[in-house]
Amino acid sequence: MRLVIARCSVDYAGRLTAHLPSAPRLILVKSDGSVAIHSDDRAYKPLNWMSPPCTLKEEDGRWTVENKAGEKLIITLEEVLLDSSHELGVDPGLIKDGVEAHLQELLADRMEVLGAGWKLIRREYPTAIGPVDILCRDDEGVTVAVEIKRRGEIDGVEQLTRYLELLNRDPLLAPVKGVFAAQQIKPQARVLAADRGIHCVVLDYDGLRGIEDDKLKLF
């Protein structure tokens, strides 16, 4: 990651043309070759940028970034105030289903959200076709498989249906009921779940996390 703070003007020539008059700006040159020009506001979206793959040609006081389509970002540098490079290495990335995993963890800790007297058997209960998010027992001792999603859609119900079919073949577990738990459940998914005898539960992520809004409540 290379950071350059410089007084510069920028011209873009390609599908559209743009011109940024001379001003102090932050130029980011990333390891994939992409170049972005930022002003001192807004959290995202640079003033101008070139996505990879592209090449940066540095001449005295003039940088030219060109992509395969021949579009050019021309930066005319008048005064360089800072030029510093840092090795950041490979980013672990945004864990995409981080919320799902967290919901699973929270719910496993607080089975009473699903019903009084419910007990956890285990998280990530292994089956031949993949792990079931949560396997538990309800207050009557019946085995329940819980599928957790952020957004409850048809494919989540299908997935749970497959697990249930498999789990119900196990004489030690059968009969196994299904619970489809999600932060929001699409009406179609709700209909399908109801038709298959699967109970739907809408989860309150903030509530489970113990994050309360600061509104005054009666209880």
Next chain:
Amino acid sequence: MKFRVERDVLAEAVAWAARSLPARPPVPVLAGLLLAADEGKLSLSGFDYEVSARVETEADVEEPGTVLVSGRLLADISRSLPNRPVEISTDGVRVIVVCGSSRFTLPTLPVDEYPALPQMPTVSGTVPGEAFAAAVAQVATAAGRDDTLPVLTGVRVEIEGDRVTLAATDRYRFAVRDLMWKPEQEGLSAVALVPAKTLLDTAKSLSAGDVVSIALAGSGKGEGLIGFEGAGRRTTTRLLEGEFPKFRALFPTEFNSVATVPTPAFVEAVKRVSLVAERNTPVRLSFEQGVLTLEAGSGDDAQATERVEADLEGDDISIAFNPAYLLDGLAAIDAAVAQLSFTTSTKPALLSGKHAPDAEADEAYKYLIMPVRLSG
């Protein structure tokens, strides 16, 4: 099957029974309305596994029979028919609807695949239809709409002898209404949690009847069912499960100040002032002797103030409310004068109605409303 019925009677019955038809039927037969004609009576039934509806009317039955047709289609058709007697008959697997010079041929659905409607439980008692509808409307307004708290989407029905208590809350307000009814047996004590939306629809649709019978069955798990019947209409709905919050202790009994304000002027003023209250911002009420000042908006945004005549007993108080919740409460008390009782500006305020400024407050209906914290 063959019968004749007046168009208005048919349209009304079909429209009512079709209410409970599912929007997305998981099996085709559930989109159907079951028509059964026998001995001068026509009954129509709809069911979506949660709510069942059955209505019976007089009809000129020539040939008894049972048939299942698309409810939505029949509702649309019966609503649009000219005002003439309607004749409905079967012809093989089709149903023929004839009215004046219009004629419809509808496909039927297999009757034997239609699920059995839940049995109406034994009647527990009766209430006047109109009073019941009014009471339910007063309470259901406070029910929650958030699916993450399913218990709060219901109205709690508590039966204790000849008294019925209805209660609902969304954690920001709590509405409780007591009404008298005629129980079938003495010393009856029961509780139920009824989905608020269904209860509201049901009570409204039965308000025309002199009496509504309420039938409560099975406190046991999974079989909780409540039935309502009046004026030839009968509906059942599955009960919600869960522990409803204990509410009696939430209602304060001692207050530092009590204000009375004429309801119409109060409502008008709140509506006007809240025009500048952006989403999630409150209206601020300052009560002093003789006058209530309402304010909304702050800082650089639009602002509004209005003064309304009001009586205050006790300490002056400044308090802020969500205008929608306040208006819901003011509409629900259904009284000429609103009485607001306060302890402090961060504790719930009690709203009740009075028919005249010097009358006693109505004890039957209470609307507890949580204030909004004022920043800065």
